[in-house]
Structure formats: C-alpha cells, structure tokens
Amino acid sequence: MENSTVEFNIRVGYTSEDAKRLAETELRETPEIKEAAIKELRALLHASPELNFKDDDDFLLVFLRACHFYPQSALKKMKSVAAFRKNYANQVRGILIENLKDKFIQGNVINVLKNLDQHGRRVIILHSGAVWDPSFISADESFQLLYATHLMALLEPETQIRGVVCILDFEGLSFKQVKSLTPPCLIRVLTFIQDAFPIRLKEVHIMKQPYIFNVVWSLAKPLIQEKLRNRIIFHGNDMKSLQKYIEPDYLPRDYGGYLPTIDYGGLEWYSAVEIHRDYVREWSELGPAKW
The missing domain is CATH 3.40.525.10 (CRAL-TRIO lipid binding domain)
Known part of the structure; x- marks a missing residue:
C-alpha cells in the first residue's frame, strides 16, 4: 500500500508537494529554518534531564510543526505533554494497542x-x-x-x-x-x-x-x-x-x-x-x- 493512500492507512513518511508549500507559508518550514530549529530543539531537549523523549529529526518535527518552528515553544509543549502524561500515568503509561x-x-x-x-x-x-x-x-x-x-x-x-x-x-x-x-x-x-x-x-x-x-x-x-x-x-x-x-x-x-x-x-x-x-x-x- 502506498503511503499516499488515505483510506484505512496511516501515511508514514509521505508529504505532498502541496503540503510542503503550506508548511512553508503557515509554519515557516523552510530547509534553513527546519535544520536550525531541529538542532536547537535537540540541544534544549538534551539540557532538560526531566524529559524523556526521542531526539531524531522526525520526532522533533512533530513538536516543531505544532509550534511554527520556534524551538523554545516546542520545548514548552514537550514539557506540557510530559506533565500531562505524568499526571495521568494510570491512563497513558503502558498503553497497548492490542489491549484496546x-x-x-x-x-x-x-x-x-x-x-x-x-x-x-x-x-x-x-x-x-x-x-x-x-x-x-x-x-x-x-x-x-x-x-x-x-x-x-x-x-x-x-x-x-x-x-x-x-x-x-x-x-x-x-x-x-x-x-x-x-x-x-x-x-x-x-x-x-x-x-x-x-x-x-x-x-x-x-x-x-x-x-x-x-x-x-x-x-x-x-x-x-x-x-x-x-x-x-x-x-x-x-x-x-x-x-x-x-x-x-x-x-x-x-x-x-x-x-x-x-x-x-x-x-x-x-x-x-x-x-x-x-x-x-x-x-x-x-x-x-x-x-
């Protein structure tokens, strides 16, 4: 199944040209800003020992896109997500698809x-x-x-x-x-x-x-x-x-x-x-x- 397929498929790794243009217009996602923001957010994450998140590009992009590629805002969102998960650990920690x-x-x-x-x-x-x-x-x-x-x-x-x-x-x-x-x-x-x-x-x-x-x-x-x-x-x-x-x-x-x-x-x-x-x-x- 192609990643572009919408029906009953999670499209991993697929980004249309139209979406790329939208990302640049609405989210400031240019190659230069993207590269710099990923680098800065990774450094901020490494300097935040209270957080346990992956630091690969794709993972960091989730938070950067949600925050218009402002690394400090993305880190703040990461902290909010971590705080929520800790407060509601009985609901989200250890969650398994097969159990649902x-x-x-x-x-x-x-x-x-x-x-x-x-x-x-x-x-x-x-x-x-x-x-x-x-x-x-x-x-x-x-x-x-x-x-x-x-x-x-x-x-x-x-x-x-x-x-x-x-x-x-x-x-x-x-x-x-x-x-x-x-x-x-x-x-x-x-x-x-x-x-x-x-x-x-x-x-x-x-x-x-x-x-x-x-x-x-x-x-x-x-x-x-x-x-x-x-x-x-x-x-x-x-x-x-x-x-x-x-x-x-x-x-x-x-x-x-x-x-x-x-x-x-x-x-x-x-x-x-x-x-x-x-x-x-x-x-x-x-x-x-x-x-």
Missing part, C-alpha cells in the same frame, strides 16, 4: 473518515451520544482510544502540517452518558486537548446535541481557554451550517454530505493501527524521565 482492540473494533466511539476534507485534513468523529455505551466502554477507556488515535495522527507528516478537524456527535445523548462525563473526566480531556495535544486542531464541530447537552456544556465551558473556544462551532442538526466548514462533497450522508452513509469504523481501521503497535508501546514510556 475489542473496544476499538466494537465500541465505535471513535471513527476517522476514510477521506480527507477539501483542505486535505483528517476528520475525526467522536460519538458521545447513544452510540457510546458506558457499560461497555468506560469514560477512561474512551479517553485511551482518543489518546491512541492522536498518536496515529502524529505519525502522519501531512496531518502534522494540515491539522485535524473533530466532529463531536452527541446524537441520542441521555443521562446514561451524561453521568459518565464527570468533572474529572472533562478536566482530563480538556487538559489533554489544550496542553498536551501536539497537533494543529483546526476546528471542533458540535453536532446533533440535544437539550441535555447543556448540562455537559455548563461544566466544560469554564475550563475552555479562549484559543479552543474560538474553534468550537455549534451546529445542532443544521447540516448546512457544518457545510460552511466542510464541503458536502467531502461529508457522508450522516452529516448532510454527498458521500455514502458511514458503514465502516474500528474494524476497518484496526489493521492500519495494529501495524504501529510497537510505536505506541514505545510512546507509552516517553514523557517524564521520572514517573
């Missing part, structure tokens, strides 16, 4: 469109409504699935450059799900997204939320920083509103688009994820030098 297999395949809590949007971005769908059965997938396990998914995104240079879009689908949300979305759970997710998510999160689309969603939002809103708040868009059942951001040619019928209704999920994606189980195992021990 049944939840990933059968739970359908997290899905990724098999196509990109019109800007070449990955679109991640998080089902937090009726599709999510907390008796089968706990809030902790749901977070682990999200964490593993973000590690897959880190493997794609195209995604590092273009960023990701998230659709939070709350269709059928009921008290069964709401009572699992406790304040500690929301704090963990929002801390992760705001402080320990080294990917460019371009948009968050809240979809199909019923009235009871206001309970969740009232708890989450005070915790959301302005940068993230400005990227959250509420649509309800207004698919035309969503299509202002993602064109219908790139959306499935589930969201008012012209593509077929989604009939795939973790079962189809798992083989692509499983290939990188050693990478996830390695990541499970990275972050703080001392846990």
